[in-house]
Amino acid sequence: MTNDAGSIFEQLNAPFLYEEYAVNHDGFVSVSPQATADRLNQVIGPLRWTFQIIDQNVDMEMFYVSIFGKIAIQNDDGEWIEKSQFGDATMVIKRGERTPTAQAINDAKKKAASDCMKKCASLLSVASDVYRGRLTALRNDSREYRETASRLNLDTNSKQFKNGIVILPDSYKSIYEGNNWKGIFQSDIITMATLMEKYISGNGSEAGFNAWFKRLDEKGASLAHMDYVLQDALNKKGAGNQTPKDVPSSDSRFASMENRQKEDQAPLKNKQPEGPISGVYQMISVEGEDDPYYKLVFNFNGTTKEIMAVGPLMERIDVLNLQEGSTYSLWTRTAKGRNVLRDIRKAV
Incomplete structure (x- = not known):
């Protein structure tokens, strides 16, 4: 000493x-x-x-x-x-x-x-x-624990994660990076609290968030999907040149964003999805700086095609961990001259 x-x-x-x-x-x-x-x-x-x-x-x-x-x-x-x-x-x-x-x-x-x-x-x-x-914990009986473990590919049977996931404060980041250590930080986690914070930061209300969350939850949306919807709405709101009085409230903007997500991910009456079609996976790249998406390359019976994956489909791609040369069943639709992914599954 x-x-x-x-x-x-x-x-x-x-x-x-x-x-x-x-x-x-x-x-x-x-x-x-x-x-x-x-x-x-x-x-x-x-x-x-x-x-x-x-x-x-x-x-x-x-x-x-x-x-x-x-x-x-x-x-x-x-x-x-x-x-x-x-x-x-x-x-x-x-x-x-x-x-x-x-x-x-x-x-x-x-x-x-x-x-x-x-x-x-x-x-x-x-x-x-x-x-x-x-330091906080995501307990093993919580939804945040299950979705975080899946998203980060954590072994929930291991001693370290069996009872929960330790969340480090972001103030530890510089120390961990300086020592070349790995950890899970508060900013890495999507919780209801962080979703509500984003919703309210866009001039939404707590009551509006509760109704919005319930609506998406009943439709089976993951927390990652909800976070994407909120962040995309905030990005578009921040990038616009509208005056404050012209900017729609968060409740209406998030609702309209949800509708745009439906257009990208679900079939419409006048836009029937194409598929399923079988394709051999070749490669993937991340495109778009402000609004990133995945560009997937598949081979369909000798013809190479590019398919765009956005929003929740990006998370699905991450979970599937596509293997080069493997065959997948794809559902797509055409939007603005592009092939947009609607669903993807490993071919049986």
């Missing part, structure tokens, strides 16, 4: 690798005990801190372990500074059993000790951002 106190606490509370964070069974963000100990060793020194269990209570009626412990760190003057906290854990009882096994009791003691150590360390600023709630 040779640096000033402010620097020491900043080092103790510095972000961890994304892999060191996880969502626990209660749906809250936590950091691993080993990462906590490693941080203390790195900043304080392995011989200048200790953890001690002061009291332990094993409740065999409630199958609960509670531990009171303390962490002590040594300053440059040789004095020891102590911080104490409680830690707890519940014993796991196997299905069909009435009491926990001896192993389950010992495991609960270890978990309670780890919990106590981490909470003591948090009083020294280790992972204090976690305890302050700056």
